[in-house]
Amino acid sequence: MALPSCLKTGVPMSPTTGFSISGSLLKSDSGFAVPTKLQSIRKVDRERLRIQAVFSFPPAFLTRNGRAEKQKQLKQDLLEAIEPLERGATASADDQLRIDQLARKVEAVNPTKEPLKSDLVNGKWELIYTTSASILQAKKPKFLRSTVNYQSINVDTLKVQNMETWPFFNSVTGDIKPLNSKKVAVKLQVFKILGFIPVKAPDSARGELEITYVDEELRLSRGDKGNLFILKMFDPTYRIPL
Numbered sequence: 001m002a003l004p005s006c007l008k009t010g011v012p013m014s015p016t017t018g019f020s021i022s023g024s025l026l027k028s029d030s031g032f033a034v035p036t037k038l039q040s041i042r043k044v045d046r047e048r049l050r051i052q053a054v055f056s057f058p059p060a061f062l063t064r065n066g067r068a069e070k071q072k073q074l075k076q077d078l079l080e081a082i083e084p085l086e087r088g089a090t091a092s093a094d095d096q097l098r099i100d101q102l103a104r105k106v107e108a109v110n111p112t113k114e115p116l117k118s119d120l121v122n123g124k125w126e127l128i129y130t131t132s133a134s135i136l137q138a139k140k141p142k143f144l145r146s147t148v149n150y151q152s153i154n155v156d157t158l159k160v161q162n163m164e165t166w167p168f169f170n171s172v173t174g175d176i177k178p179l180n181s182k183k184v185a186v187k188l189q190v191f192k193i194l195g196f197i198p199v200k201a202p203d204s205a206r207g208e209l210e211i212t213y214v215d216e217e218l219r220l221s222r223g224d225k226g227n228l229f230i231l232k233m234f235d236p237t238y239r240i241p242l
Helices: 036-056 060-088 093-107
Strands: 019-022 025-028 123-130 149-154 159-164 171-178 183-193 197-200 206-214 218-223 228-235
Touching (some): 060 093, 093 206, 093 228, 149 228
Antiparallel strands (some): 123 149, 149 159, 159 171, 183 206, 206 218
């Protein structure tokens, strides 16, 4: 807040009356003397300005701490909501709506504004929730569903890898092409059935993925078909084999 020049020179002025103080009298800008009883008004004005200055401009560390606490709480709310949903396999339509709303609150406090320029994206991530029916395979018996799914991204080599675990250990690797600092085009290249039988991916095996939130622990992404993916960091040192 810029101060009037009279305050900078040590001659205070009331912002509500327009009068300056000189000796025992208050003088207006036109030079007429004003009764000294207005001094009490001036004291109230100065105190109000002081309070406004303190609360309008909080110390930076308070702002950062408050933002970090809010971010932590929003993440916790989201993780607690998805925990009983078996990665989304048992989520109802209402559950999916609630998770989406919580996810959008987390996305709104994303600390990494340009994820594809950050090393935080790299590594091996475990999928903990998705709305993708093709990944969840909820209509299959449980013993035929993958128990854990991983996704790895290496931004420096522009590679992506999706991996299933028990019972089939299927995987697929592909290439990514940045479309902006948040979104990539994905072209899958080779599937490995049972983890070792290579099968060339069809040309139609492509899409887009936008990273909407990422920090050291959590990543949220949205696909071009409207699916939501929530992943937690599993191994930040993992590299996709070339």
